[in-house]
Amino acid sequence: MIDYNQRSAKLKSVKSEKSAEIRDLPRVPRLRSFRNSWALAANPIPVITDYLDQFGDTVGLYLGGVRPTLLTRDPGLIQHVLQKNHRNYPKSELTRGVARYLGHGLLTSEGSYWLQQRRLIQPGFHRQRIAALTELMLDVIDECLAPVLDAAGKQGGVAQVAVHELMTATAFRIIARSVFSSSMTEAELQQMARLLTELQGFYVRTLRQPYLRPWLGVTGQYRLHDGLAAELRQLIRGYIQRRKQEQQADPGFAKDDLLQMLLDARYEDSGEAMTDEQVLDEAAILLVAGHETAANALSWLWLLLARHPEEAAKVRAEMQRVLGSRRPSFTDLPQLPYSMQVVQETMRLYPPVWIVDRQAAEDDEYNGLPLPKGTLISAYLYGVHHLPRLWPEPEAFCPARFGKDQPAPPTYAYLPFGGGPRLCIGNQFALTEMQLVLLEVLRRFEVEWQEQPPIQMRPLITLRPRAEINLRFRAR
Numbered sequence: 001m002i003d004y005n006q007r008s009a010k011l012k013s014v015k016s017e018k019s020a021e022i023r024d025l026p027r028v029p030r031l032r033s034f035r036n037s038w039a040l041a042a043n044p045i046p047v048i049t050d051y052l053d054q055f056g057d058t059v060g061l062y063l064g065g066v067r068p069t070l071l072t073r074d075p076g077l078i079q080h081v082l083q084k085n086h087r088n089y090p091k092s093e094l095t096r097g098v099a100r101y102l103g104h105g106l107l108t109s110e111g112s113y114w115l116q117q118r119r120l121i122q123p124g125f126h127r128q129r130i131a132a133l134t135e136l137m138l139d140v141i142d143e144c145l146a147p148v149l150d151a152a153g154k155q156g157g158v159a160q161v162a163v164h165e166l167m168t169a170t171a172f173r174i175i176a177r178s179v180f181s182s183s184m185t186e187a188e189l190q191q192m193a194r195l196l197t198e199l200q201g202f203y204v205r206t207l208r209q210p211y212l213r214p215w216l217g218v219t220g221q222y223r224l225h226d227g228l229a230a231e232l233r234q235l236i237r238g239y240i241q242r243r244k245q246e247q248q249a250d251p252g253f254a255k256d257d258l259l260q261m262l263l264d265a266r267y268e269d270s271g272e273a274m275t276d277e278q279v280l281d282e283a284a285i286l287l288v289a290g291h292e293t294a295a296n297a298l299s300w301l302w303l304l305l306a307r308h309p310e311e312a313a314k315v316r317a318e319m320q321r322v323l324g325s326r327r328p329s330f331t332d333l334p335q336l337p338y339s340m341q342v343v344q345e346t347m348r349l350y351p352p353v354w355i356v357d358r359q360a361a362e363d364d365e366y367n368g369l370p371l372p373k374g375t376l377i378s379a380y381l382y383g384v385h386h387l388p389r390l391w392p393e394p395e396a397f398c399p400a401r402f403g404k405d406q407p408a409p410p411t412y413a414y415l416p417f418g419g420g421p422r423l424c425i426g427n428q429f430a431l432t433e434m435q436l437v438l439l440e441v442l443r444r445f446e447v448e449w450q451e452q453p454p455i456q457m458r459p460l461i462t463l464r465p466r467a468e469i470n471l472r473f474r475a476r
């Protein structure tokens, strides 16, 4: 049997270790943590930000009033944990718990098993591979924007667009096609999106309100959600089996997608391929990690550009200069830096992964702060991206701050893709995809704000908008 956390006795002992408490650390009183646990569950960002503003950049609190956690927005401490001393900080059981619903892919595995998988999969994300996927991405974007153009044509040139829905469908189709080549039916797309939302919502609830667990058990909620996870896996298993049947029927059959890369990859030492279940685990993780994040970033991007048409105009001016009216190619992208700055600034304001967690495997310290074995550490990426001493006017949308003429942000002040060896494997894929969506939408439409209640954030594992973002797309 595979040990997905194959590392050492060290990690296993952390598993069973209760998360440690640190002395000499500013601490949110337990009663206050407990009293705020409903507010934290419902809307954590304001609650967490309040704590840090009051107690300092690193604070101890009781998650859900129960679990001692160290929460930090200190870039130095985050770099220490994610990069400099990363060997001492495996992902915590909070992340490993995701494996119950999504399986043991790159995101949820550890130690030598993780390293071996990372080495195997990394080539699938090399620059050349991303370049080769650009045409596919552009085709999907065409497909997804066609109905919007149609609707605009029928309504005097203006379509009402539910932006989060459109961006989720687009990002999902892009990753699904990159992994599986096949086009999924609309029904499968809807089913998968529903399963993922329900599983994510439930898992986050078990983390934020651990005291509800017995009740969730008694009322059959765990059983229900295990069933949904099985449904999701069955759906993906179907794609893998279909591919294998196609190959058996026609040995010359070749697809140039990430699934084929997973099926063809061979371990260096044994020359063996992954088992079907391993391929399934990795494909499931790529599918999940690869669409929800980009969909959220793109949704926030359109909200920001609709509120700041002057920034959209700058992107369009750059496009006119470099592309005229043609569609971009992969080699054009570096010539369009302002569009990339818009993407970067969007992810500063709304980092799609807003928090990451680790757990100390052994006693450690950082600048005199003891970090005993078992300490749960939550790196609050959203907080780092909004710190006034790192980012002047942190709440302002200002893509120019990422310009070449500006000083680079301080180390670990900007980390939408995490840091250290567990840096997002899909970062270049995601940046290319988001830049292309931005350019292709602006080539076809003016995106306009329309009055609606303020859009709140909904931080689950990723940072979603709490309500739909409704905008007007005016055909150009």
Ligand code: HEM
Pocket: 091, 106, 107, 108, 118, 175, 285, 286, 289, 290, 291, 293, 294, 297, 351, 352, 353, 356, 357, 415, 416, 417, 418, 419, 421, 422, 423, 424, 425, 426, 427, 429, 430
């Ligand atoms: C805007 C888009 C994206 C953002 C903001 C993002 C962010 C992140 C972050 C912060 C991590 C590190 C988590 C940690 O350290 O605990 C991560 C890991 C990961 N991401 Fe992404 N991601 C994005 C898109 C993608 C895409 C498109 C893919 C795949 C096609 C992907 C696949 C993964 C995988 C497999 C991991 C785990 C890597 C490992 O542990 O070796 N991500 N991502």
